[in-house]
Amino acid sequence: MDRERIQLKFLLLLIAGLTFKLCASDPLFYEPFEESFEGRWIVSEKADYQGVWKYSKSEGHEDYGLLVGEKARKYAIVKEIDEAVDLRDGTVVLQFETRLQNGLECGGAYLKYLRPQEAGWKSKEFDNESPYSIMFGPDKCGSVNKVHFIFKHKNPKTGEYVEHHLKYPPSVPSDKLTHLYTAILTPDNELRILIDGEEKKKTSFLSADDFEPPLIPAKTIPDPDDKKPEDWDERAKIPDPVAVKPDDWDEDAPMEIEDEEAEKPEGWLDDEPEEVDDPEATKPEDWDDEEDGEWEALKIDNPKCEAAPGCGEWKRPMKRNPAYKGKWHAPLIDNPNYKGIWKPQQIPNPHYFELEKPDFEPIAAIGIEIWTMQDGILFDNILIASDEKDAESYREKTWKPKFEVEKEKQKVEEAASGLSDGLAGFQKKIFDVLYQIADIPFLEAYKLKIIDVIEKGEKQPNLTIGILVSILVVILTVFFRILFGGKKPAAVPKATGETKTAVAAEADEGTSGEKEDENDKEDVTAPRARRPRRET
Incomplete structure (x- = not known):
């Protein structure tokens, strides 16, 4: 047979x-x-x-x-x-x-x-x-x-x-x-x-x-020879020329003030430092005080503070100042001299041909x-x-x-590497769809960065969700630009942790027009840095 x-x-x-x-x-x-x-x-x-x-x-x-x-x-x-x-x-x-x-x-x-x-x-x-x-x-x-x-x-x-x-x-x-x-x-x-x-x-x-x-x-x-007239006004809105700042408008009022009604929590440990010497730290045998300086033990979080509401000097928290109004600006009104966005007139293209x-x-x-x-x-x-x-x-x-x-x-x-066929196949379909999204014409400005993000996701399948969120940020950003003329949406979901990608960051920056100085921010979720005494 x-x-x-x-x-x-x-x-x-x-x-x-x-x-x-x-x-x-x-x-x-x-x-x-x-x-x-x-x-x-x-x-x-x-x-x-x-x-x-x-x-x-x-x-x-x-x-x-x-x-x-x-x-x-x-x-x-x-x-x-x-x-x-x-x-x-x-x-x-x-x-x-x-x-x-x-x-x-x-x-x-x-x-x-x-x-x-x-x-x-x-x-x-x-x-x-x-x-x-x-x-x-x-x-x-x-x-x-x-x-x-x-x-x-x-x-x-x-x-x-x-x-x-x-x-x-x-x-x-x-x-x-x-x-x-x-x-x-x-x-x-x-x-x-x-x-x-x-x-x-x-x-x-x-x-x-x-x-x-x-x-x-x-x-x-x-x-190319058509020039915009000097008196052409393209401003659709202008500040109201007859508007006057109200007498009670305080431009110098701070945005935040101390909350006078706040009280120190019961059990607050005023005399306890937030960090203490690590009791298990020992001075290295090869430490040279003359060469390396006076040895200090590494610091750890004070265990007494974990059970208490807080340690150290207590300060009242800040709250928004109800009197804050910021810089006064005259309200905008329709510009009576508005003529629209100027464009040069069209002329026959000398290089045109039919085919x-x-x-x-x-x-x-x-x-x-x-x-x-x-x-x-x-x-x-x-x-x-x-x-x-x-x-x-x-x-x-x-x-x-x-x-x-x-x-x-x-x-x-893929099965031998620990990825189930179902999961690997599902992720492959996701990335195939993302590549198609990258080809959408109105995302052309972000296409190269989106593809770069997708490729990183393919190399690290555990970042799939973060990649999806990042590209969603880009799409939402473009939609809001189209709908609201560049205004930033009230809330845009962001990728978290290490999955926050360059393309998502660029989208965030592009909507606000400004990029927050990294040195002005403090990551309250990050562990406190320990000052190294000496590399051993």
């Missing part, structure tokens, strides 16, 4: 392979690295690119790929395509696998789809200046975390090539699994970006909102030109296809089996 099962399994795999070959049309370009890259891919001979490329198995698989072999190096390698790929007509799918076997803290793992060499470049001199049509793939360093999509387009009016960057690209997966990056360009100007077959971004190349700069310039622009679709340059080669602090970056199954179904077939055949094996191994490792 076992022999028959093995034969049946082999037959099914054979049928699946034949079906794949029959159903899938020939790709425009495909590099599975079934054999060494040497002699087929050209390594740049430029002096800057000292990184060593290796032909290596993907960890845990029998599948080979192109591996970044050293840390802290620049790498450049290129492969010319037999027949240039036209991007102007029909669908074109750009797809490749990347595995960050040692993670990625600072470096790129993207591809450059290069223009024909007539544009002025040579394979052995391939570098960051070599002209490309599209740059696509993950890039991560510090607060930068994005799956780039950049295309270069020739301006029909000036003849210059301009880089157009996708403004809100998806984030890079933070694990060490094999991930599949797909960009689909369609004849109706649509761009779709998929990660592991899941759509993460959809837009139009003609969108004025999703590319910086937009492919098509604005029809009108502000007149029905991008005039992409063809792809004549595929290059990898990166700088990275990490080794272990593996590239595999680089594909250019003219049909989405073909790309999907390759995805199911080449990427998915590897990914599923790696995913199962990851679950085992």
Whole structure:
């Protein structure tokens, strides 16, 4: 029976392979690295690119790929395509696998789809200046975390090539699994970006909102010669010029005064100090009074004070002064001379042009030109296809089996490290949602810091709640700015303890316009500092 099962399994795999070959049309370009890259891919001979490329198995698989072999190096390698790929007509799918076997803290793992060499470049001199049509793939360093999509387009009016960057690209997966990056360009100007077959971004190349700069310039622009009139008043409110400070308004009254009604609690120990010498402290044998000074025992909290309401000199507490009014200001009234916020008049944009679709340059080669602090970056199954179904077939055949094996191994490792599958999976979902939140356009100003916070949370799962609270602070801050024109909300929840992050702190600072001097604050919950007598 076992022999028959093995034969049946082999037959099914054979049928699946034949079906794949029959159903899938020939790709425009495909590099599975079934054999060494040497002699087929050209390594740049430029002096800057000292990184060593290796032909290596993907960890845990029998599948080979192109591996970044050293840390802290620049790498450049290129492969010319037999027949240039036209991007102007029909669908074109750009797809490749990347595995960050040692993670990625600072470096790129993207591809450059290069223009024909007539544009002025040579394979052995391939570098960051070599002209490309599209740059696509993950890039991560510090607060930068994005799956780039950049295309270069020739301006029909000036003849210059301009880089157009996708403004809100998806984030890079933070694990060490094999991930599949797909960009689909369609004849109706649509761009779709998929990660592991899941759509993460959809837009139009003609969108004025999703590319910086937009492919098509604005029809009108502000007149650079238009100047705001000197008598233009933009103040919506002004102090009431006829208002007078009331006679009983005391600007010098203090904000707080002693509470005269307060009484010293019964049992207060006036003669007991708050701290006493540690009775268990002993003078070190090697203590030298002449060199180290007179030895003093470390101080500890006075145990007698723990049972009493307090120790030492008692002072009346402070309370808010009912007579306090602060600095007097005239009330605001509507400005009778208010003309609104001045804007220059619009004039026709001399650089405007109309375009029905991008005039992409063809792809004549595929290059990898990166700088990275990490080794272990593996590239595999680089594909250019003219049909989405073909790309999907390759995805199911080449990427998915590897990914599923790696995913199962990851679950085992998480279980072995003490994290339950349920908890780890739940936290993963939380961080996936947070990455999506970071891509929301109105949070663009905080995106890089939010991603930095998320990455710290992924490394320290016990901080998950604190991370959620910190990002909630940012979202609430932005909403209140939108709703109330920058006023700080009455109460904003804050992350506590060590989970209070930089992004939450910046949000707090941004709403108030001021940052409290840390030296002016006292943390009453912190233990009293002990003055060290001598390091031993």
